[in-house]
Amino acid sequence: MATHPPADGPVLVYVQHVMGVGHLNRALALTRGLAGHGRDVVLVSGGRPVPHLVSRTPSAPVHVEQLPPIAALGLDFNTLVDADDRPITDALWQARSARLAALVADLRPAVLVVEMYPFGRRAFAAEIEALIDDTRARRPDVRVACSVRDILVRRSKPGWAERMLAAANARFDLILVHGDPALIPFSATFPLADALTPPVVHTGYIVEPPPPLEPEDDSGEGRGEILVSAGGGAMSALMMEAVLPTRALCAGPARTLPWRVLVGRNLGPDARDRLRAAAPPGVTVEWARPDFRRLLARARLSISQAGYNTVAEILDAGVPAVLLPWGDGDESEQHDRAAALARLNRARVVAAETLSPETLAASVDAALEAAPARSDTLTIALDGVARSREALLG
Numbered sequence: 001m002a003t004h005p006p007a008d009g010p011v012l013v014y015v016q017h018v019m020g021v022g023h024l025n026r027a028l029a030l031t032r033g034l035a036g037h038g039r040d041v042v043l044v045s046g047g048r049p050v051p052h053l054v055s056r057t058p059s060a061p062v063h064v065e066q067l068p069p070i071a072a073l074g075l076d077f078n079t080l081v082d083a084d085d086r087p088i089t090d091a092l093w094q095a096r097s098a099r100l101a102a103l104v105a106d107l108r109p110a111v112l113v114v115e116m117y118p119f120g121r122r123a124f125a126a127e128i129e130a131l132i133d134d135t136r137a138r139r140p141d142v143r144v145a146c147s148v149r150d151i152l153v154r155r156s157k158p159g160w161a162e163r164m165l166a167a168a169n170a171r172f173d174l175i176l177v178h179g180d181p182a183l184i185p186f187s188a189t190f191p192l193a194d195a196l197t198p199p200v201v202h203t204g205y206i207v208e209p210p211p212p213l214e215p216e217d218d219s220g221e222g223r224g225e226i227l228v229s230a231g232g233g234a235m236s237a238l239m240m241e242a243v244l245p246t247r248a249l250c251a252g253p254a255r256t257l258p259w260r261v262l263v264g265r266n267l268g269p270d271a272r273d274r275l276r277a278a279a280p281p282g283v284t285v286e287w288a289r290p291d292f293r294r295l296l297a298r299a300r301l302s303i304s305q306a307g308y309n310t311v312a313e314i315l316d317a318g319v320p321a322v323l324l325p326w327g328d329g330d331e332s333e334q335h336d337r338a339a340a341l342a343r344l345n346r347a348r349v350v351a352a353e354t355l356s357p358e359t360l361a362a363s364v365d366a367a368l369e370a371a372p373a374r375s376d377t378l379t380i381a382l383d384g385v386a387r388s389r390e391a392l393l394g
Contacts, residue, residue: 034392182379296313
């Protein structure tokens, strides 16, 4: 395997999102950062197309290659379907394989970045391993890197960590962990981290700068608001139900501050209108907006789930936060991230089993009361794009 700096040549980034858009969003940010430094970069995406993310004007050109999509059925990660919610067929896998093989033959990448695998996406193992092997056969000096978020979902099945370790050591030259061990080290959720033979680089969190503000856009909209958001919104139904009555139950300034609720479109086509009809005075309900980062920077307080991208953006904005981590059963990732932030006094957390308008109101009041006196001495690294680029390209 390649242990030296990669030769000049194209970069291929593979990402497979199955439910939300967080994985794709992070991969796009990394891809744009690599393309901004003189490399031809291709992002190949295996999930459902997300045009509003892909079409954002990047700082450098990025080519996106869309595979025939595979996604989770509803909130069931274990049931994968095609673009029409039908069961996956061998013909679909073969079509994807042919597209990947043609892309590798044409591109002959000097660097191949695989998002998440082998620390997730086990259902795609055969496809990903074939991609790696084909790339190495065509270009033996290729550098193969895994791009993985800060926290893994904890597994209860025996041997899960050993299988991940074996695949990582057999096929990868570099492991990029997009987090900061000051918040949570990779070993906290991958118990065999010390046995990894590829170098492991904690890059810091991947967060792109907000888009530049046009002079005519500087209206100050959103200043001093309570901002409620849930990313794409697929897993936000319980959160949204709890949020709407909360303002009236607050005892502090949140009771009179304006609240803005941003509804992810994956919650359903009628979600905004339904929630808007139930919203009390002082609470504005809108679809999620492309200027979310500006609203977040101006907000008095953020209420959100604890997904990777949202948390990174909250840390970047420096806004006080109340986190409502999503996850049932083995879906531990958001709970672990929220708990890590709470330990460092970076957020208040309301667990799903205790979530109600009353418990949320109490946390909002406490977060606002603590915010003016907050004194953080720990800096969490947010330059994950730059550090990843340095580790990948030298």
